[in-house]
Structure formats: C-alpha cells, structure tokens
Amino acid sequence: MDKVLLEKDGNIAVITINNPKALNALSTEVLQDLEAAVNDVKNDDDIYAVIVTGAGNKSFVAGADIAEMKDKTVEEAAEYGRFGNKVFREIETMNKPVIAAVNGFALGGGNELAMACDIRLAADTAVFGQPEVGLGITPGFGGTQRLARLVPTGIAKEILYTARNIKAPKALEIGLVNALYPAEELLDAAKKMAKGIAKNAPKAVAASKAAINKGLDGTMDEGINVEVEEFSNCFATEDQKYGMDCFLNKVKDKQFKNK
Template sequence: MTEFNTVLLENNAGIATLTINQPKSLNALSSEVLSDISAAVDAVAADTSARVLVITGAGDKAFVAGANIKEMLPLSPEEGEALSKLGNDTFSKIANLAIPSIAAVNGFALGGGSELALSADIRIGSTAARLGQPEVGLGIIPGFGGTQRLSRIVGIAKAKELIYTGKVIKADEALSIGLLNQVVEVEELAETVEKLAKAIMKQAPNSVAASKEAIDKGIEMPLADALTLEAKYFGEQFAHENQTIGMTAFVEKGKPEFK
C-alpha cells in the first residue's frame, strides 16, 4: 500500500484501489487532497502491472461529500480559477488513463465528489449513494468538470435540471438516468466492483485500452471521422500478438492467455 497524506493507493493483483482517506471531513476535496489524488494517479499510470483503477472513499458515509468550502470561501477570482484548473487537471488524468477506471460510490458524492465519479469510466453505487451538483446554492458553479462531463453522460436537459436546482438524487434515480451503471446493496459494493474489475482483466489489455481511446476520442468527433478512427484502431489490433492468441483460442474452443 502506498500512503500519501490524504489518500491511500494499493495494487492487489492488478486492481489498483485509490481511497480518499479523510473520513472525518467526509473525504472533502481540499487542494491537498486533489494534489495527492493527482500524484496517486501518476503512480498508477506508471505501474505497468495495474490493469484497472478503482476509486472510493474511506468510511461508511461518503465517497466524497464535496469540496472544502472553508478553503474556498476567501478565494479571489484568480485563485478560484486556479483551484478549478487543479481539479480539472487531476480528474482529466483519471479520465485519460490508458486503463479503465471504476468509481465505487459508497455514500455521498456531491459537488466535487460527483465530478470525481464522473471522471471514471464506470460508476457502481451502493443503495446509500447520493449524488448531486449543489454548487449554485453556494453561489458558484461546478468547477471540476461537472458542467461538461455530466451533460455528456446524462444528456444536456437532465444535466441542466440537476445543476440549476442543485438537486441531490438517490441511487435509484441516478441509475435510471445513466449516472450510475449499477446499484447494489451496501455490503455487496466491494465484491461487485472486484468482479467487474476481474471481468475486464480477462480481456486483451491492448484491446480494452484501444476501445477506451476510440470511445473517448470519437465522442468529440463527427460520426464519419469517429468511424474512421475506429477503423484505424481496429486495424492496429492485428499487429498485436493478442489478436492471434484470442482468435486462435476461439477457433480451438480454448481460453486465451493474453499478454
């Protein structure tokens, strides 16, 4: 286990788990926490044994309850913009990782906590999960990617509704709008996330990485350009030995042992 001041990082057989470890503050995102998350994600990116990143919060109440309001209160406009850039740069590191990421939302995920979850590829919530962007009630707006990633995931109209009202929604509603991929009982969350991570790890890692990149880049392109990009990545897989391994195993009715 790698320890930072405010987060924990552990790699268990290829599953890297990043835990925001500030339960007394409900894992609130201060600038120090954001810096530690950034450093931890850098460590995951450099770890060639890491195949999936899981992000969660310590304790049984919160994933991340939001940003540190006391720290933000006296900020100037320039300092506020700098904090937003720190948050966005940090969460973009997660979104841009070559390996898939899963947010295990184990409680409150509000403001910056919701934005942290949005930066992951997949979000699994417990029945205790509560998600929302309540920033307008504080006289600010979502600043760590909420106005952009939320609309891309749940649609513009629903994102505007949630952001304009500051509404906090329960896990079942988050599931119904596509904000969560799955909802499970509190005691089943860790096992469910581990099973999902292991299912991903059974696949060809180069193909998973290429699929992630094709989706993330393609969504920003016109469809015709995105399909051209997909064809490029598809073709590139045939230069990798895992394509031969996977297809040979399929033809011979065996199980592939991917490199």
C-alpha cells in the same frame, strides 16, 4: 500519500480517498495525493483496471473543501479549477478502465470525480448532486460538461440549476450510474467487474476506451475513422495473435501479456 490510499491486488488497483473526517472532501492535498496515485497506476504495466472509492461508509467524496475555497481570489479559483480538472482528465484519459465505487455522498466534486470514471457503481444508499449554485458558484471540475454528456440535457440542467440532491435509484434511472448494490456488497462487486475486465486484452480495452472518448468529441464519421485506426493498430500486438489463436483452438483460460 496521506489522504489517498493505493492498494494493488493482482492486475487491479483500488484508490481510496482517505479524508473521512471531512467526508473525503477534495482539498488541494487530497487532489495532489490523488494525482500521485493515478500516475502510479497509469505507469504500472501490470495494472489493467482501477477502482476509485471513498473511505468509511458515509461518503464517496462529499465535495470540494469549502473552507479552503471560501476566500480564494478569481485567479486562485481559476488555478484550483484548472488543477482539479487536470487530475480528473488524467483519470478520464488514462489508458486503463476506471470504475467508481460510490459508497455514499457524491456531491459537487465527488459527483464530478465519479463522472470522470468510465463506469459508476453505487451503493443503494448513495446520494448524488451538484450543489454549487446554492453556494454562489458553478461546478468547477467538469460538472457542467460531463453531466450533460451522461444524462439528457434537460435533466442535467435541472440538477445543476436546482442544486437538489438525487438518490441512488433516480441516478440509476437517468443513467448516471450503471448499477446499484447493497453498501456492504459494493466494493466486492466493483472488484469482480474489474477482475473480469482485466481478463481481457489490456491493449484492446485501452484502445476501446480511446476510441469512445475521441469519438464522442467529433462526428460519427470522425468517430468511425478513430475506431478503424484503433482496431487496425491492435493487429500489431501479440495479444491479438494470441487471442485469435485461443478462439480458433477453443482455449478458454486465456492469459494475455499486455504486449
């Protein structure tokens, strides 16, 4: 993986898009390396939480690779869009929480990547946007779908139709990001959150993620049924017995086994 770095620290992993000369743009090579990194952490039972960020201090991901896209045919564009969406859905549906540490420009595919993550933390200097209509195209990696699910529909349409960028404080105001940090503190803040998540029962966290994702696709009643299923399945795990025993015996320093 030349264009994506993977670092593991205890029970957390940091995936870094490493294409700084192109502001970490999402070429096919970058997407292939990202998919490889995602599959690595997804299949590592010792990793309980994941961070995605960009190399350097200018850009998280500045977008897709325009030079690569420019001359694609309709069929080639569809293949490219399907592949990008496949990778982002793997992130979105991974059985581990994923935190985006947005350290700079998150434009086009960069904003789409951030939105595929569960939680978005951003540098207070970060910039977000979907500039595609100014290039004669629509978002192609889930932007029209995720943005309208994360922020009010009218705000999503304004961002998409105007192609104007929004700064970090506005992104926080509309609920696109969870919190802002000085750029030099961002990655440490993301690691602190990831480590805090990793202290909890991994299977319970994964079940919570699955319940939210599945529930958002259906009615409230369907979502409640999903929650009951995920809730009850937790009672087949060792971590449920251990966690409740720790609570009853006032044990604070818990060590879940992901079993």
